[in-house]
Amino acid sequence: MQIKKLYSDSLAFAEKDLKLAFRYKVNFFAQTFLTPLTTVMPFLLVYSGYFLLGGTQVENLSDTTFVTFLLIGTIVNITLRLGFNRYLNKFKLEKYWQTLDAISITPISKLSLILGGMIDGLVSVIPGIIIISFAAYLFFPTSLAVVLPFVVLIIFALIISLCLGLIAGLASIFNENYSTIFQYSLLGIVFLSCFFYPISFFDNHPILALLKTIVLINPYYHIVTLMRGVWFGTGFSTQSFIFVSMFVVAMPFISVALFNWVWKRFTVEGY
Amino acid sequence: MPSAIAVENLVKTYRAKESSKNFFKGVLAPQYTTVTAVDNVNLDIKQGEIFGLLGTNGAGKTTLIKCLTGVMSPDSGSIYLNNKSIEESRHRLGVMFSSSMIYNRITGYDNLKFFAKLYGVEEYEKRIAELAETFEITRYLPRLVEGYSLGTKTRLAFARTLLHDPDILFLDEPTLGLDPYIGANIRKVIKDLDKTILLTTHYMEDADELCDRIGILHQGKIIATGSPEQLKKMVKSHTSIVIESSYPSPQLQAELKKAPFVLAFYKREHGLKILIDHKNDLSKLLKILARYNLTKIDEHEPSLEDVFIKLTGAQHAD
Numbered sequence: 001m002q003i004k005k006l007y008s009d010s011l012a013f014a015e016k017d018l019k020l021a022f023r024y025k026v027n028f029f030a031q032t033f034l035t036p037l038t039t040v041m042p043f044l045l046v047y048s049g050y051f052l053l054g055g056t057q058v059e060n061l062s063d064t065t066f067v068t069f070l071l072i073g074t075i076v077n078i079t080l081r082l083g084f085n086r087y088l089n090k091f092k093l094e095k096y097w098q099t100l101d102a103i104s105i106t107p108i109s110k111l112s113l114i115l116g117g118m119i120d121g122l123v124s125v126i127p128g129i130i131i132i133s134f135a136a137y138l139f140f141p142t143s144l145a146v147v148l149p150f151v152v153l154i155i156f157a158l159i160i161s162l163c164l165g166l167i168a169g170l171a172s173i174f175n176e177n178y179s180t181i182f183q184y185s186l187l188g189i190v191f192l193s194c195f196f197y198p199i200s201f202f203d204n205h206p207i208l209a210l211l212k213t214i215v216l217i218n219p220y221y222h223i224v225t226l227m228r229g230v231w232f233g234t235g236f237s238t239q240s241f242i243f244v245s246m247f248v249v250a251m252p253f254i255s256v257a258l259f260n261w262v263w264k265r266f267t268v269e270g271y
Numbered sequence: 272m273p274s275a276i277a278v279e280n281l282v283k284t285y286r287a288k289e290s291s292k293n294f295f296k297g298v299l300a301p302q303y304t305t306v307t308a309v310d311n312v313n314l315d316i317k318q319g320e321i322f323g324l325l326g327t328n329g330a331g332k333t334t335l336i337k338c339l340t341g342v343m344s345p346d347s348g349s350i351y352l353n354n355k356s357i358e359e360s361r362h363r364l365g366v367m368f369s370s371s372m373i374y375n376r377i378t379g380y381d382n383l384k385f386f387a388k389l390y391g392v393e394e395y396e397k398r399i400a401e402l403a404e405t406f407e408i409t410r411y412l413p414r415l416v417e418g419y420s421l422g423t424k425t426r427l428a429f430a431r432t433l434l435h436d437p438d439i440l441f442l443d444e445p446t447l448g449l450d451p452y453i454g455a456n457i458r459k460v461i462k463d464l465d466k467t468i469l470l471t472t473h474y475m476e477d478a479d480e481l482c483d484r485i486g487i488l489h490q491g492k493i494i495a496t497g498s499p500e501q502l503k504k505m506v507k508s509h510t511s512i513v514i515e516s517s518y519p520s521p522q523l524q525a526e527l528k529k530a531p532f533v534l535a536f537y538k539r540e541h542g543l544k545i546l547i548d549h550k551n552d553l554s555k556l557l558k559i560l561a562r563y564n565l566t567k568i569d570e571h572e573p574s575l576e577d578v579f580i581k582l583t584g585a586q587h588a589d
Binding site: 005008009011012015016019020023024097098099101102103104105106107108 | 337340341342361362364366368371372373374375376377381384385386388389390391415431
C-alpha cells in the first residue's frame with residue numbers, strides 16, 4: 001500500500017514538474033543541454049587542434065577515442081546538472097508560490113520528491129542522451145550490450161544529483177546566498193569528476209595530486225569511468241560499482257532526513 | 272462538544288534582520304532581533320465550530336496557522352487536532368493561505384489533479400468537477416493560473432483546500448481583496464461546509480457573519496475570545512463616530528490622541544472611525560471636529576470593529 005502510494009505520488013510529482021519545466025521551453029533546453037555543450041566545446045576544440053596538428057596520444061586518449069570520451073563525459077554532466085539544478089531553481093519559485101508549504105502538509109513521503117524528480121529527469125534527459133550517444137557511436141562504434149549498464153549508471157548519476165539538488169534547493173530557500181554558493185560548487189564537482197580529461201592529468205602537479213584524492217571519492221568520477229570502460233571495452237570495476245551503489249542507496253535517505261529536519265527547524269527567509 | 276483544535280502555551284519566535292542606516296554596517300555586520308510572533312497562545316476550538324482570528328497585520332495570525340498545521344514548528348507548547356498530533360491528523364487537514372499555494376505555470380485543473388493525487392482522492396475527476404461548479408471556476412480550469420484574476424485564484428486555492436474533504440480547515444484571509452460577488456460566494460461556501468474552521472480575516476463583517484466565536488490576536492497574544500455578541504457587549508456603552516474627510520489632518524489625529532474621552536481611532540477609506548467612551552462625550556468631540564474641514568460625521572451602533580479598535584488600542588491613522 002505504502003509503495004503504491006509512493007509510486008503514485010512520484011508520478012504526480014513527475015507529471016507536475018514536467019509541465020512546469022516545459023512552460024518555458026527555451027530556458028529548460030538551454031540549462032539542460034546548451035550549458036553542458038558549451039562546457040565541452042573548448043575541450044573538443046583543444047583536443048581536435050592537438051590531433052589535427054599531428055599529436056597522436058593524450059594520456060590514454062587517441063584521435064579515434066577522444067570525441068566519444070568527451071561525449072560520455074557530457075552525458076554525465078547533463079545528468080548531473082539536470083538533477084542538481086532541478087530543485088535549486090524550482091524551490092526558489094515554489095518558495096514564493098508557497099507551494100512547498102502546501103506540499104509539506106500533504107500526507108506524502110518526501111522520497112516521492114526524489115523519485116518524481118528521477119522520473120521527470122529521465123524523461124527530460126533521454127532525448128539528449130540518445131542524440132549524444134548516437135554521435136558517440138558514430139565516432140567509436142560499440143556493442144548494443146552497453147545500453148543496459150549505461151541506463152543503470154545514468155539513473156545512478158541522476159539519483160545522486162537529485163539528492164544533492166534537494167539539499168542545495170532546501171538550503172537556498174532558507175537563505176538565497178546558498179543558491180549562488182551551490183551554483184559555483186557545481187563547477188567544482190564538474191572539475192573533480194574528470195568529465196573532460198583523464199584522471200592522470202592530476203598526477204602532473206603536487207596540488208593536483210591532492211585534488212586527485214577528492215576525485216577518487218567522487219561518485220561521478222566512478223560513474224563516468226564505468227561508462228567509458230563499458231563503451232570502450234576496457235573493463236568494468238566491480239569495486240567502483242559497489243562504491244557508487246552505496247551512494248545511490250544512502251543519499252535519498254540522507255537527503256530526505258535532512259529535508260525533514262531542516263524544514264521544521266529553520267524559518268524560510270526572504271518572503 | 273469534543274475539542275477539535277486544542278492549543279496550550281504555544282510560543283513561536285523568529286529572527287528578523289534589522290535595517291541599518293549605514294550601508295556597510297548593514298551588509299558586513301547585520302543586526303538581528305528576536306520577534307515573538309506567537310506568545311503563549313491557548314485555544315480550545317470545538318468540533319463543528321467556526322472560530323475567527325482577528326488581528327492587525329503582523330499580529331501573528333499566519334504564523335499561528337503555520338504552527339497549527341505543521342508548516343512551522345513552534346518553540347514550545349502543545350497542539351492537538353481531534354485529539355491527535357499534527358502528524359497523525361495531517362491527511363485530514365485543509366489549509367488555505369489566501370490565493371497562494373498554487374502553481375502559477377500550470378493550469379488550474381493540473382493544480383487540482385496534482386494535489387488530489389497527493390491526498391489520494393479517489394475519482395478525483397468527479398471531485399474536481401464538483402468543486403469547480405461550487406466555486407464557479409469550471410471554465411477557467413483549462414487555463415494557466417498565471418492568467419487568473421485574484422478572485423479566480425482564490426477560488427481555485429479554496430477548491431484545492433477542499434479536495435480531500437478535510438475535517439478541519441485553516442483559512443488564512445480567504446476573502447482578501449475579493450470583489451463583493453466572489454466574497455459572497457466564498458462566505459456562502461464557508462457557511463455551508465459544516466466543518467471545524469479556523470479562519471483569519473481583516474474583515475470584521477466576515478467575522479461577524481461567519482464565526483461562532485472570535486479570538487482577537489494582538490502582538491502574538493490572544494487578548495479576548497467570545498461570540499460576536501459577547502464581544503460587542505464590551506463596547507455597548509461606547510459611541511462610535513465615523514467622520515469623512517478627503518485627508519484626516521495630522522493635527523486632528525494629534526488632538527484625538529490627547530483627548531481623554533477618545534478610546535481609540537482607526538483610519539478608514541475616506542476618513543476616521545473614532546470610539547469614544549460615552550455618548551455624553553459626543554459634544555466635546557464635536558467641538559474638536561468643528562475646527563476641521565470634514566464632509567460628513569455619522570454616529571454608529573458599536574460593532575465588532577469597535578471591539579477590535581478598543582482592544583488593540585489601534586491608532587492607525589498615520
